[in-house]
Amino acid sequence: MTQTPATAAVVQPDGEITLTVDGQIAIINIAREKKLNSFTIPMVEELESHLAVIDDSEDVRVVIVTSAGDRAFSAGADIEAFSRLSATRMWSTWIRRGHALFDKLAGLRQPSIAAIDGNAFGGGLELALACDIRVMAADAKVGLSELGIGTLPGWGGTDRLQRTVGVARAKRMIFTSLMVDAPTALDWGLVTDVTERSEVVAKAREIADQIATRAPIALQMSKQIIDGQSGQGLRLTLEALGSAASSATDDFVEGVSAFRNKRHPEFTGSFDDPASRAALHE
Structure with a gap:
């Protein structure tokens, strides 16, 4: 889905989350396609590192978050990774670090855009909610599905979702694990733009280029x-x-x-x- 521009300077390219900087635009790419771009603890650490680079940059004016493949933007947390943790480790490592990570993304000085070019469930939607602007593929769906596996949104979803779509709609989505399609997401204000899947990243880049012309x-x-x-x-x-x-x-x-x-x-x-x-x- 994401093609690194020929002029981009690649920063910290190793791992399953990569960062490229193309002029004044930083592009974070989740590159774990075989596992639906789901998150592991090492990926949390990679994203933490990339956000630190962006936050320290005087050149980056806008951030785009996107993903690899055409199956999912992100399926959220890797269930196999966190299901092996004890309750104490779940709290101290997984939940607290995830909270801090998405708070860091939301709190970046630079505006951020989520290019939701596939389904976004659980932590994947929470990642998108931590961004300022969301562009969604017309055939994608989003939702917080955690109650279906006996847990609940743990990376800020209960807070950010209700502030985005309102309390009643947030409860409807979370209580029933409702998967929301693109027209509904647009109507509810969950996303700002809907376009064809092949055009999502381009649309995000168009918005980013417009933002980058503003006084930083x-x-x-x-x-x-x-x-x-x-x-x-x-x-x-x-x-x-x-x-x-x-x-x-x-x-x-x-x-x-x-x-x-x-x-x-x-x-x-x-x-x-x-x-x-x-x-x-x-």
Whole structure:
């Protein structure tokens, strides 16, 4: 499904989750086709590593998450992998790390797009829900099917799904393991775009290219504000924006200078003066 552009610089290509960077677009590809792109602990670790690279990048402006093959976007967690864990290890390793991983994806500075070019069940849908925008194949289905095997969504699905489609529809999907088709997903706001399977990645790239033309700092702040207003990390959003604003003042420059020179600061309440900012780095 995913073809790496000829100009792409491949970053950390080993393993079953790969990362390529093509200009300002990062492409994460889940490449475990024979197992329906289901997740194992090593794959969780690979994705953690890739997200750290993206988060640290000053060049990447948009992220696309896609998958290999034409059978599934992701079937979620590998049942064989987690069913062998004890209850304690299930909690300490599988659930907690999965939560942290998808929170990291959702909390990236850069907007992310899930290219759902096949069925997405369980953790596969939870992965897509952690992205900001979702493009879905017209013949695909999505759902949280965990109750069918005696467990429940464990990687943020109960929270993100109800915030996306509403409480009643989330309950309908989770309680009955309802598999939602593309027209319904679009109608419910679960996805933003539906297109033919062969065009899903291209559509995601089209949207990514549009986003990449926007002013990057304003774009990233917009994402954080929208997420904060919707209840996702409001405290952290306020702290981050407040810290960013205060660091753009002359008082910040004065405070750092006074600290360095072991004197009392003289604050003025004025905003950033290029001359004083330059002096900070002398």
